[in-house]
Amino acid sequence: MAELFVPQTLDEAVGFLESHAGSATPIAGGTDVMIDLRTGGVRTEWLVDLSSLGSLAGIDLDGEQLRLGALTKIRALEVDSRLARRATALVEAARVLGSVQIRTMATLGGNLCHATPSAEMPPALLVHDAVVEIAGAAGERSLPLADLFAGPGRTTLEPGELLTAVRLRIPASAAGSCYLRQTVRWSMDLAGVGVAASMEVDGAAIVQARVALGAVAPVPLIVPEAAEAVVGSELSPATALEAGARAAAACSPISDVRGSADYRRAVVSILVQRALRIAWLRATGDWPEGLLAPINGLLAEEPA
């Protein structure tokens, strides 16, 4: 049975983790760690409870700069009306994570640091070029979110380091994003495929786009070549189709209980097209502000 250490400050937490490297594990909401402890996935002498470090929680929006504390609850992201308007993919990802009970405990930092390939939040953050802030005994550093993931269940955090926040830019206008997923069951199931898309438009042309995938590679993936297929003109069924094909070619899904690799590739192609279309409608003002999309993005009127 692990002992509990409850630090009162970030320095105290980092110091304890540093001096107990290899025998102490951070715990935030505990929705992953408690299961890992029971299944033997984590063996540790100390749990370092981050939940009293209130300064690591919070959603700060300053102009186009958004900073999310690592201890921010997934539920807090889900119900934030500013994010629903300006960073809809984040809210669409948060609302499908587990259940309300899980989302009320689960933190953003825990979702990222558990490094589950199918985790909901990474793709939705990657399409905003998110950067993570990290604190360790040696000081603070930041790195692009994509560089945090080293493989299933593995991050590039050094022993003793903590994720403290995520920074991203959310454009104030002429922009849209979307997160969609496929699951075998409609609730309380991990994603078989997760897809996020974002774009900025100028007039009738897409000037910047991003596509990111979850659950179809050992780490969450950004697929620049998929986004490039739609930049430079308005979104059309043909450019969206090309983007979907490029995303399907870029991923390397496994076959498991949630679907075969071939099926997942086919789903990637379809969800990328749908996510781009919804992001486009949002960016061009043709989508009701703050309205979330169906979870799989299927609209009544599908593109031909």
Ligand SMILES: Cc1cc2nc3c(=O)[nH]c(=O)nc-3n(C[C@H](O)[C@H](O)[C@H](O)COP(=O)(O)OP(=O)(O)OC[C@H]3O[C@@H](n4cnc5c(N)ncnc54)[C@H](O)[C@@H]3O)c2cc1C
């Ligand atoms: C029933 C159920 C359903 C779920 N459904 C989904 C789902 O649909 N989609 C999904 O993505 N996830 C799902 N999850 C997984 C889980 O809820 C999320 O990954 C959650 O966001 C983890 O956050 P936490 O605060 O509970 O992390 P914890 O369990 O406290 O920690 C997770 C890991 O991150 C480390 N850690 C936590 N915070 C930090 C930090 N600040 N710095 C460094 N390391 C840190 C811990 O040491 C641990 O390794 C589900 C879990 C359950 C139990």
